[in-house]
Amino acid sequence: MELAAIILIIIAVIAAEVLIFGKYALKGIYYSASVNKTEVSEGETLELTEVVENRRFVALPWIKTELSASRWLAFLKKDSAVQTSGGDNTFIPGVFTLKPRSKCTRVRTIKCLKRGVFSFDDTIITATDMLGLVKVSQAVKVGISITVLPTSSDSEDALLSFDEPIGDISVRRFINEDPFIIAGAKEYSGREPLNRINWKYTAITGNLMAARNEFSTTRNTLILMNMQRKRVLPVTAADIRDIEALIKLAVKLMEDSIYNGCSFAFATNGGSSCGIASDIIKTEEQK
Template identity: 30%
Template sequence: MFLLTLITIILIVYIIEQNSIKNALKGIEYTQNTSLTLVEPNEEFDIVCILQNRTRRFVAFLRLKEKFSKEIELFLKNSEKFDNNILESSHYLMPRQKLERRFRASIPKRGRYFLYGATIFGGDFLGISETIGDYSCIEEVVAIPKESKLPDIEIKLSGYIGDISINRFIFEDPILTAGFNDYTGQEPQKMISWVQTARVGHLMVKKYDYTLELIVTVLLNIDYNGDNNEELVEECFSIGRSVCQFLESKNIKYRFITNATIAGTRPIWANSDYGWGKNYLMNILEGLGRAVYIVREPYEKMLDRALNFAELGVGHILITPKMEESYLAGKDKLKELTGYDVCMLTPNQGGE
């Protein structure tokens, strides 16, 4: 009788053990996401990890190994173990329980960073073995470049934009015609619109808006193989951010062109016309955050693209790691087509 009872108990334990091994991770779900997908360097955000039991059974033991880009800094409690970009923890789940864990985090420098998901180990009934499940996922966080610390960048940009506005005032451009007024005798004869005069039967003069459609093309070049290459290119990305923010603050439409490789996406602004506004700016800043040190095309090809878009009255701002003699020819070509000089900005020299 005792032997029969013992065999029955062993059989029951065996069945439970096999069932626990088979279903160790059945109904277990895991996701990762972030409260922000676009952040400033050192800006804090939340990483949200959700572990869920979809079944009606009690899950006694789960061990998690969650993986993040090593550059992501997590602010953890002393009891939590984070080593070699792996966060380890153990949990149990009640039936239908959803366990949400939040961690404060930050990223110290510009770039593209990832949350890779987790490996989950489910324990068996007897604690002898573990069932391993791969819960990989790819979630991105992009850190945009810091603003440039060049002390006189805004002064140089203000001077350049001011020069364009003055030239447009001195040399009237028919493109800037905003309407027509009656001729008073005080206006120069060249301002008379003969078409409008013929239409209304008396002398009419053109009314100019000297701030109408002031537009700029921003060129960001990283085709440079000299000393401190990465450091200088990083500063160029920061200058690019500061230039775009300056143009936004002045309500100036602009086009953004770069020969840097933008990882993970094809930016909307790559083929867009001149733009302006928060969404346009944030799209460019995201692109600068994703940019890597791989030159997508040489400077000469990027310049050719700019020349294709160049037209009379358009300003150009060139950001480059270092001034090269070969850039001067392109600068002269742009000036010839637009009527304006090119504002050149470098990390070491500021502007020229």
């Protein structure tokens, strides 16, 4: 009789624990995630910080988080060793044990393998009771977006030649003189403003001399990237590889233009019905 009573009490306690845990398992549990950088280049790393907080006065012995991420965001070995693949996404698990009124922070290092815009949409939080009889899951919206910029091409072929004059170049005649290009000095005629007087040549010659300016014009560069395909066929892996190479080449042309002090604009017909060129991008010296 006593044994039966003990068994009934144990069953009642377990049933109460199951009911209470199933109802209040994730009450007062808060999850958040953030990244230290939202814009990086291919091959660079960033840090993802996960915070799980228990605001209750009851400990939580076991809680699991499963973060959904793109397979082009590579986690460290200690994280990726247990990740599971789901097509283009991977699921990164994390296990926590929380004391009452405590908070746990985990920092993960991510390497960005490919250009694009990637996001962490949501995280699945799963809590289990001490007996392992009940599992309660809840989806938490994360809403983190990461922009991975393409890197420049390593190829030296088919690049823009900067042997030709690009930028501000002297011409024989134009509408107005360029006040920033001084070619020498000339005798002061009285029509020049006083701030154009060249005191150095005035002292050398003994006559009042003014600065002589050149006429100039500016040549800008327009980088066009054509995304049209000649064949009405499904896109293959080779086509994607060629497009990626074109994007990297366009980035290299932009970097070379900036390095050589040449302003440029960029236009493409990818993703829209018509290609619209960007505004002319100038270097700091040209602004």
